[in-house]
C-alpha cells in the first residue's frame with residue numbers, strides 16, 4: 001500500500017467505524033496492519049500516526065501473505081497428486097485449483113455459482129484472515145494477552161474485505177461458553193484511512209518516521225521491505241515455481257513468461273518438459289474473464305491447473321477502496337504507474353525462506369498442511385440457497 005493509492009471517497013463507512021473504534025484505540029491493545037504496496041517511509045509515518053492514536057503494533061500483510069502462499073503451494077501439490085494418481089469421482093474436483101484471496105470472487109461463487117464451483121476453490125484463508133488468526137491465536141498466547149482484549153483493524157483495498165471479516169467462518173470461541181472472537185474486528189479501506197488523516201488535520205509529509213514493528217512484518221534490519229512479485233498476491237507465480245521444482249525438478253530463474261491471451265487481464269504461463277506442456281496456470285481478473293473461465297470449468301473444458309482469480313479488472317490495485325484517476329489521467333496509466341511503484345524499494349524474497357514464517361511453523365503450526373495449519377489457516381465455502389422470491393424474480 002502506498003499513500004498514492006488512497007482516495008477520499010466513501011465517508012459513510014468511516015463515520016460508522018470511528019465512533020466505536022476510537023475509544024478502543026486509545027484504551028485497548030490494538031493492532032493495525034495494511035497491505036504491502038507501501039514505501040518504507042510511508043510505512044514508518046503511518047506507524048507514527050497510528051501509535052499517536054493509541055495503537056500498540058502496526059504490521060503489513062506481506063508476512064501473512066507468505067504463510068498463505070506456502071499453504072497454497074502445499075495444497076496445490078496435494079490436489080495435483082490426487083488428480084493424477086487416483087481415478088475416483090472426488091479426484092476430478094481437485095483441479096483446477098482456484099485462488100481464494102478475493103472476497104468479491106468468493107461472494108460471487110457462493111451466491112451465483114454454488115456447489116459445482118466451490119470444491120475447486122483453495123481452502124487457504126486470505127492474508128487478511130491469516131494475520132487475524134495469527135494475532136488472535138498465536139500472538140495472544142505468546143504475549144499472555146486475552147484475544148478479547150485486542151482490537152484488530154486491517155486497512156484493505158476494497159469494501160468486500162469488510163464482508164469477509166464478518167463471515168461466521170472467521171469467528172471462534174476460546175472456551176465453550178466464552179465470548180465470540182473475530183479474527184479481524186474492523187476493516188478500513190485505504191480511502192477511509194486518508195479520511196482519517198484528513199479528519200485529524202495531520203500534515204503527513206512532516207510526520208516523523210517511527211521504527212517498524214518487526215514481529216510480523218517483512219522488514220529487514222537495513223530498513224527495506226521484502227515480499228513477492230504480484231500486486232494481487234502473486235499466487236500463480238509462487239505456486240507455479242514451487243510446482244515446477246517439486247513435481248518436475250525444474251528451478252525457474254528470472255521472471256516468468258506470462259503471455260497475454262484475450263486481454264491484459266487474462267494471462268497464462270506454461271511449463272514444458274520434453275516437448276509436452278506439464279503445467280498451465282492463468283491470471284484471470286475482472287468479471288468478464290472469470291465468467292468465461294467458469295463456463296469452461298462447468299463444461300469440463302478448462303485446460304488450466306491453477307487460476308488466480310480476482311474480481312476487479314487489473315486486480316487489487318484497482319480495488320473499489322483505492323484512488324481514482326485524477327482529471328486527465330486514464331485508469332490504464334494509473335494502474336501501470338502503480339504496478340511499477342508497488343515493488344519499488346521492495347526486495348523479492350522466497351516465502352519459504354521467511355524466518356518469521358519458519359518460526360510460526362516451529363512454534364505453533366508444526367508444518368505446512370498439518371492439522372494445526374488446517375484448523376487456523378484454512379476455511380470452507382458455502383453455497384447460498386436463493387430464496388423462492390428471488391428465484392421467482394429471475395424466472
Ligand code: SF4
Nearest residue numbers: 102104158312316319
Ligand atoms: S480483486 Fe478487488 S474485490 Fe478482490 S480483493 Fe482485490 S480489491 Fe478486493
